[in-house]
Amino acid sequence: MIINNKQTKNGRICCVHFLSAKFAGFSLMELLVVISILMLLVPAAFTTRAKSEERQAIEEARRLANWLEHAFIRSNVTKQRFRIIGSSAVSQNFHITWISASSTQRETYESGGRALFQVPAGGVSDYNPLLGYLEGQLGMTIRVYRGSDTRRSRIIRYVIISRFGRVRVSEFPP
Helix, strand or coil: EEEEEEEEECEEEEEEEEECCCCCCCHHHHHHHHHHHHHHHHHHHHHHHHHHHHHHHHHHHHHHHHHHHHHHHEEEEEEEEEEEEEEECCEEEEEEEEEEEEEEEEEEECCCCCCEEEEEEEEEEEEEECCCCCCCCCCCEEEECCCCCCCCCCCCEEEECCCCCEEECCCEEE
């Protein structure tokens, strides 16, 4: 409620007074409540997005492990060798190459930006189904990061390949 004390000749209000100070704005308690609610909601929004990206990266780690496991099964059935190519650079893709007497065929697993893969020391391992183990290395560990984590700040999962072709996903390093 506003009280007009005086009007000038041109119709403008000269003086305006409020009846009560409580209509003038927010009280300190109201401001504190609003600020505390905002302080709770803003981090929750960022945490939800990060958790969603983590779940996608975990799912991609499982898909990569299944893809590699199927490569080992296919190799054992067809008796065809293949090479696992591990890059020390962070990549959205992972590669294997099928080796035969007549040609080589490259297959690529793509995460579609949901996860990034890295083999810390890089390296190449050949799997020979006639021998039943990886030649040249005792195994391979693939680090999996969130798709937006280009700085490699936090490893989400490890895809661990044993020398004998067992593939598993772990939260902890081997």
